[in-house]
Amino acid sequence: MTDIPARAAPSSVSSGSALLTLMKLRTFIALIAVLVFFSIAAPNFLSAANLILMAKHVALNAFLAMGMTFVIITGGIDLSVGSIVGLCGMVAGYLVLNGIDLQIGYTIYFNVVEIALITLAVGIAIGAVNGLLITRLNVAPFIATLGVLYVARGLALLSSDGRTFPNLVGKPELGTTGFGFLGAGRLIGLPVSIWILIVVALGAAYLARYTPLGRHIFAVGGNERAARISGVRVNMVKMFVYMFSGFCAAIVGLIISSELMASHPATGESFELNAIAAAVLGGTSMSGGRGTIGGTIVGAFVIGILSDGLVMMGVSSFWQMVIKGLVIIVAVVVDQAQRRLQQRVTLMQMAKAG
Amino acid sequence: MTTAPSYDVILKLEDVSKVYAGTVAVKQANFEVRKGAVNVLVGENGAGKSTLMKIIAGVEQPTAGRILLDGNEVSFSSSGDAVNRGIGMVFQELNLFGNMTVAENIFATREITNRFRKIDRKAQERRAGEFLDRLEAGIRPDMLVEDLRIGQQQLVEIAKAVSLDARILIMDEPTSALSAAEVEILFKVIADLKAHGVAIVYISHRLEELIRIGDYITVLRDGRITGQEEMRDVDTQWIVRQMIGSDAKDFAKADGHVPGEEVFRAEDICLPRVTGGLAVDHVSLSLRAGEILGIYGLMGAGRSELFDCIMGRHGHASGKIFIDGKQIRERDTTRRIRRGLALIPEDRQREGLVSILSVASNLTLASLSRFVRLFHIRGGAERQAVSQMVRELSIKVADPAQEVSSLSGGNQQKVVIGKALLTGPKVLLMDEPSRGIDVGAKADVFRTMRKLSRDGLGILFATSDLDEVMALSDRIAVMSNGRLTGMFDRAEASEAAIVAASAFGHGPAPHILPQNLESNTDD
Structure with a gap:
């Protein structure tokens, strides 16, 4: 988000500016509001244990939402992330339990680091498939990723015949132990998954702001033709955002399997919708060109805290859905109002300036 | 102001203002439209002409002021209201549905139906054909609009407005895409309408045109009306003075530097058209460092397509390009930019x-x-x-x-x-660099072009403005129908020769061309 110039201006402009600042900070205000509300309404809400637990929940959605943010900024959509989560979890589980059978009497077992890397590669590869469908075969992003959603989910189910890979503790003699570290481990008091989130989020935010690739992502979403004529490699940019989205989904798949010490093929169903919701709540424009990683993270926290808080208050899950839907709609309505107000304020400032 | 008694005022705007959030587009304008006359409206881009016309056509509502039609105050809440009162408008942006036929476009929202509310296609096409015949356009009513070239689409837009049987007909830049022959036909139609007592409001940038067909002229500057006269009392100087507040078009004088070595060469550039034929037809040209080469041509002549080929925007284009004598084998825009090519596209909003x-x-x-x-x-x-x-x-x-x-x-x-x-860049391609910008900015752009050429940049610029190409170019290339039809040194170039070359292949009367030839002139 850009700052509005805080020049001294007569009352009407400054009141508009003040309102505008408030609207721009709306997601942050919403975050504080839900925190304050639940700390009063729900007992134990503010306990350290509960906050960390919620953060772990939120992290899962935040990863997906970050990948989704880049995709949406380029003007696309990635519906396949939930399925990628499921499939990557199954890949990791399969490798821990079975390794790769070479068909010649030998089976290769990988250590946990290798398994993680392979799983991430699978996520990136599925993202690349999305990207290729969209850039080379000109399939609309919605359709391409919808197709991949089904294919990936189907493959996840096929990998185990629909069963769960249980008990992923691994065997010390095969070097496959330690898979639980991602989901249950802690570093300096924080869960590992939170640390990973911090690292990926900082990296993504840096990418968006300070690298040519980041600039190009915004340019492609703002005006693809102009970007192309300016020499932006539009197809490469699109490939990247879908691969990054697949990468984020693979991380989530790993973390969930690790937390549960089991891989279930239905994991991640409808996660894509939560990711889209978080991105939109954080100010990402579905028409492309606008959005920030910071906003998306805050959006993910609002949604996550809202649902966890409502659970703690004992609100029925049916009502939770209604409330979540309303929050998303209100967020977009406020977003539109902000755009209009922004234009008005800009025009007024221009009129004042000359 | 002397008013000939034969011209009655049919529509009058009194102290009309239009304020958009933060900006005033029209300030207290008093404007009279006379019956049976061509009421010309001029002004720079952004002067408020289109806003004023949209107010008359009911598309926009005035913030303040009164509109008097036949002496009675009226207010239009929509363009439908205005149409019902006999006010039609040819919009600057083509408001046509490319996926529908010419007849369907002409009768959009006014479909001719039979008793069962079923559209009577035959009747529509017959009626549409009558209007098209008046325009001698050679357009069949059952053709799809998207298959027509831009000039023909403009004629359809005009036919649509004429078909409204309007008492007041507003034409916003109706000739911007028409060939010289088509403009002549349009003027005949306008004269005909005039004779039937229709009041025409005519907006154009082409001063020659205005002076030729206008009866009354109104000049707008920054939303204010700065002059309103009978056309026979004014000359070009007066119009320009009212428009920009000073006399001359500022083209920035040539400084007499001599172009250097060849910096760019294109050989045999061809671009096939989807509908068959070539959009760019074996074009070869060369450009020297510090030289400004103007490419003149009408809309659809293939200028923009040539630039697109040079920038590598079409994978299926053929031909060779050279920079500093070395062939550029890279086929994508990104790497061509790195090799020293840069394009300033025609459509700033969509591509720039x-x-x-x-x-x-x-x-x-x-x-x-x-x-x-x-x-x-x-x-x-x-x-x-x-x-x-x-x-x-x-x-x-x-x-x-x-x-x-x-x-x-x-x-x-x-x-x-x-x-x-x-x-x-070493070579700058500028596609209509002065389109849609005000006179001051135009002068800046032209000065920049001069300065860049002095610094040794080769500049190719495409334009459909004759004054511009004559004033700025060291050499002038003319394109028509995708082909290079003329190449003149500035010293030997004459407007007549350039115009003749730009009409090459269009023929003096396009309507008698056989249909298959006609479709080759698609945009």
Whole structure:
């Protein structure tokens, strides 16, 4: 988000500016509001244990939402992330339990680091498939990723015949132990998954702001033709955002399997919708060109805290859905109002300036 | 003001103002439209002409002031209201449905139906044919609009307005895409309408046209009416003075520097058209360092397509291009930019700018690699380049972090030029660089072109403005129907020869061409 110039201006402009600042900070205000509300309404809400637990929940959605943010900024959509989560979890589980059978009497077992890397590669590869469908075969992003959603989910189910890979503790003699570290481990008091989130989020935010690739992502979403004529490699940019989205989904798949010490093929169903919701709540424009990683993270926290808080208050899950839907709609309505107000304020400032 | 008694005022605007959020588009305008006359309206882009016309046509409602039709105060809440009162308008942007036939377009929202509310296609096509015949356009009513070239589409738009049987007909730049022959036919139609007592409001940038067909002239500047006269009392000088407040068109004088070695050459560029034929037809040309080569042609002549081929925007184009004598084998835009080509596209909004990004981001979009260490954009270096470009091109912007869409058209165009220049090009392709910008910004753009050519840049610029091409070019190439039909040194170029070359292949009367030839002239 850009700052509005805080020049001294007569009352009407400054009141508009003040309102505008408030609207721009709306997601942050919403975050504080839900925190304050639940700390009063729900007992134990503010306990350290509960906050960390919620953060772990939120992290899962935040990863997906970050990948989704880049995709949406380029003007696309990635519906396949939930399925990628499921499939990557199954890949990791399969490798821990079975390794790769070479068909010649030998089976290769990988250590946990290798398994993680392979799983991430699978996520990136599925993202690349999305990207290729969209850039080379000109399939609309919605359709391409919808197709991949089904294919990936189907493959996840096929990998185990629909069963769960249980008990992923691994065997010390095969070097496959330690898979639980991602989901249950802690570093300096924080869960590992939170640390990973911090690292990926900082990296993504840096990418968006300070690298040519980041600039190009915004340019492609703002005006693809102009970007192309300016020499932006539009197809490469699109490939990247879908691969990054697949990468984020693979991380989530790993973390969930690790937390549960089991891989279930239905994991991640409808996660894509939560990711889209978080991105939109954080100010990402579905028409492309606008959005920030910071906003998306805050959006993910609002949604996550809202649902966890409502659970703690004992609100029925049916009502939770209604409330979540309303929050998303209100967020977009406020977003539109902000755009209009922004234009008005800009025009007024221009009129004042000359 | 002397008023001939035969011309009755049919429509009158009194102290009409239109205020958009923050800007005043029209300020207390008093405007009279006379029956049986061509009421001409001129002014620079952004002077408020289109807003004023939209008020008359009911598309926009005035913030203040009265509209009197036949002496009675009226207010139009929609364009439908205005149409019912006999006011029709030919819009500047073509308002046609490409996926429908000509007849369906002409009768859109006024479909001719039978008793069962079923559209009577035959009757529509017959009626449409009558209007089209009047325009001698050679367009069949059952043709799809998207298969017509732009000029023909404009004729359909005109036929649609004429078919309204309007008492007042507003034409906003009706000739911008028409060939000379088509303009003649349009003028005959206008004379005919005039004779039937229709009041015509005619907007155009082409002063020759206005002086020829206008009866009354009204000049707008910055939303104010600065002059209203009978046409026979005024001359070009007067119009220009009222429009811009001073006399001359400022083309920036040539400084007499001599072009250097050949910097760019295109050989045998061809671009097949989807519908068959060639959009760019075996075009070869060469350009020297420090030379400005103007490419003149009508809309659809293939100028923009030639530029697109040179920039590598069409994978299926053929031909060779050379920079500094070395062939460019790279086929994609990204690498051609790196080799020293840069394009300033014709359509600023759609192809030139990312309107939701800042001025700074737009300026450096094509040249980010210059400011990058490893993968990090060095903010300082970028800001420095941006502020230098803002200064050099005198872009009027308070803060380069402002969104580029908040700038005026002229300043936006400068941003597009600045973006191209930051890539350090050897050859600059400018497609209609002065389109849609005000006179002051035009002069700036022309001065910049002169300066760049002095610095040794080769400039290819495409235009459909004869004055512009004559005043700015060292050499003039003329294109028609995708072919290069003329190449003149400035010393030997005459307007007549250029116009003749630009009409080559169009024929004096396009309507008698066989249909298959006609379709070859598609845009």
